[in-house]
Amino acid sequence: xxxxxxxxxxxxxxxxxxxxxxxxxxxxxxxxxxxxxxxxxxxxxxxxxxxxxxxxxxxxxxxxxxxxxxxxxxxxxxxxxxxxxxxxxxxxxxxxxxxxxxxxxxxxxxxxx
Amino acid sequence: xxxxxxxxxxxxxxxxxxxxxxxxxxxxxxxxxxxxxxxxxxxxxxxxxxxxxxxxxxxxxxxxxxxxxxxxxxxxxxxxxxxxxxxxxxxxxxxxxxxxxxxxxxxxxxxxx
Numbered sequence: 519x520x521x522x523x524x525x526x527x528x529x530x531x532x533x534x535x536x537x538x539x540x541x542x543x544x545x546x547x548x549x550x551x552x553x554x555x556x557x558x559x560x561x562x563x564x565x566x567x568x569x570x571x572x573x574x575x576x577x578x579x580x581x582x583x584x585x586x587x588x589x590x591x592x593x594x595x596x597x598x599x600x601x602x603x604x605x606x607x608x609x610x611x612x613x614x615x616x617x618x619x620x621x622x623x624x625x626x627x628x629x630x631x
Numbered sequence: 632x633x634x635x636x637x638x639x640x641x642x643x644x645x646x647x648x649x650x651x652x653x654x655x656x657x658x659x660x661x662x663x664x665x666x667x668x669x670x671x672x673x674x675x676x677x678x679x680x681x682x683x684x685x686x687x688x689x690x691x692x693x694x695x696x697x698x699x700x701x702x703x704x705x706x707x708x709x710x711x712x713x714x715x716x717x718x719x720x721x722x723x724x725x726x727x728x729x730x731x732x733x734x735x736x737x738x739x740x741x742x743x744x
Binding site: 559562568573577611 | 661662664666673674676679681719721723728729730732733734735736737742
């Protein structure tokens with residue numbers, strides 16, 4: 519596609535529920551990143567994929583957060599037992615291998631009520 | 632945790648004036664990047680400066696990097712109302728993974744027509 523696509527653009531869920539956020543990277547980009555941005559803050563790193571594997575998952579806050587990229591393209595960020603503190607904009611980005619110029623999607627605004 | 636800080640937190644100028652934003656960071660880096668964000672959603676990559684570079688230009692943007700002071704500045708010349716956005720610096724940690732960018736809290740720029 520022309521850019522990084524994230525779905526849904528907005529998601530409201532109840533505390534304790536499970537959510538999945540999807541990211542379609544730019545075609546041909548082997549690197550994919552997930553960030554989380556709370557109101558008034560800069561994006562915070564969650565996880566980075568190189569191909570199908572997680573090259574760096576040091577930013578995942580706890581074991582309720584998990585991400586996959588089974589075919590090296592689309593990625594899904596999964597959050598179990600959501601908490602109100604998980605409310606944020608979840609940003610996905612992609613790039614070519616070896617390039618740190620990341621192209622970001624428009625994000626998914628997650629609200630946990 | 633976030634790498635550093637941009638200052639000022641907010642900046643309001645008239646169209647045609649120059650805008651200068653500063654960024655400080657804490658660890659040794661490979662690169663420093665500046666991003667723009669409109670309306671709290673997707674980020675747009677503006678410019679990347681490598682640790683062995685001191686200054687870089689791109690159109691109306693001028694970026695400087697002082698690794699001895701661990702600081703960078705972004706200058707936007709002849710500002711336009713369309714430049715109104717939040718601006719973030721992002722660094723990668725020297726020896727760290729490609730995708731683990733550390734963002735500051737951003738400078739919110741308002742350009743009045």
